[in-house]
Amino acid sequence: MADAKLPHAKLIDGKAFALGLRQRVGAGVAELVATGAPKPGLATVLVGADPASQVYVRSKGKLAAELGMASFDHRLPAETTEAELLALIATLNADPAINGILVQLPLPRHIDTSHVLLAVDPAKDVDGFHPINVGRLGSIAAGAPLDFPVPCTPLGISMLLQDALKSLSGLHAVVIGRSNLVGRPVAQLLLRADCTVTITHSRTRDLPGLCRQADIVVVAIGKREFVRGDWIKPGAAVIDVGINRIVAAEGKTKLVGDAAFAEILPVAGHLTPVPGGVGPMTVACLMFNTLQAARRAAGLKVVSV
Template sequence: MTAEIIDGKAFAADLRARVAEHVPAFVKASGRKPGLAVVLVGDDPASQVYVGSKGKATVAAGMESFEHILPASTPQDDLNALIARLNADDSVDGILVQLPLPDGLDEAAAVAAIDPAKDVDGLTDANVARLANNEVGLVPCTPFGCMMLLNDRLGELAGLDAVVVGRSQLVGRPMAQLLINANCTVTVAHSRTRNLPAIVHNADIVVAAVGRAEMVKGDWLKPGAVVIDVGINRLAPTEKGKKGQLVGDVAFGEADHVKAITPVPGGVGPMTIAVLLRNTLVAAHARAGLAPPDGL
């Protein structure tokens, strides 16, 4: 059996195209473009590249992109004041504060300052509660993208056994809740879980989001499982002056026997920005009192 490669890049491109198709109708109905504001604090190179990619994708979808770049020395009060201004700005439908924040800044306080109606990363208490109650709300981008890939691959998920390896607020916990809401039987595991290989081996669906390079070995995975690898880790370079290889949390080369698996890179990663655009458009419709766009 040879595992099918889940092409997240192609799926994300299709999702971005579908979002862009809905934007003109929103502009006609509301008189303005949907707007996404991204706040970056500090000069982390990876975050700078990521924020730049979000801005380009936003503009390409026909939306307004507002980027706010702040120095790492920005006080908490100034960051919260900027978020308050964005909350009050009618041209902004989505607010995303790029995490992690520099040392000395309170991430929880920054997230809590965001208007839940504009919380396109789905991290405010209000949106977390809506997800837990299986109510309509804005859902964290990466887990939602994972669910899209699973639904596309498997169709009906009800009754399947799922294991989420990782319990972060950004991915693991919301991922588990989405699977519960889809009527899966869900186990949340992590690096300290006893008998982790045996627990993973029972799963029809494995979502690896623990942040450890190739931690999930091939013999942990049962034949026919569908594996979603959220991890992105850079190995040490093999030669001086060269960057190390990017790998996931799953030993990809050992997983030929599973039904399907996302590669790293090119799997889950592209879905995050595509879902961010989707969430921004959904938030814009809700704020304008319009019905949500179909098919997203």
């Protein structure tokens, strides 16, 4: 039985928050269209027939339509050349009906992903992966408005933390993982919120000791149950970005995160479950970014984050 003096974490319900965000985006789309502006347009591009990617792209297009957006679905065969894909992106860049372009990753090996991401118009880069947008995030001042696309998962993490903790100012955040997709942009968003941020990685010395000093721990390292309960300061917020499939009872599989959920639950103040924590926020933030891009294209102020 857990020590009664220790807090029992409040679960951060990413699924519920994402639903609320989607509803706000839907209302924002209706408000935008009421001004006479066209529907926000989201173009998805899938190269090949990877089943998981097909599901992801289908769900994104379906949600965009449900929220009142125009959805443009482009399915290309696996043998599509890099030149052909770049030509399609150039066409989408020039189409005023399209505000957001999402190229589903991974791409076939014969296509250079960096060339493709660089080809997307930064204003339509609703994934937030274009180097120009990455650079903007790295140079943004504390509290400055996010008037450019921000990577969806880090943006979702920031929203969840702001909602759970209200003020992040002065808190010490330890980010485990330095990837360009999650770790680094999360660190930049936390700096913007006036956190003191420590970025850690596989070569960090005394990682457990650093975590024990943290008010916020964000783990995105891709190793199941890597962060243990005795690493966490009582009352800290733990954001688990990991998605690891393991074999459970009777040969069935289940998803677990990068944090040892059962160990951390009696210690932390706030904790995201896996699944149902960070995951649902990614697609919701993609829709949010598309609405923001449409508002910018219409010369309107973006919605504050």
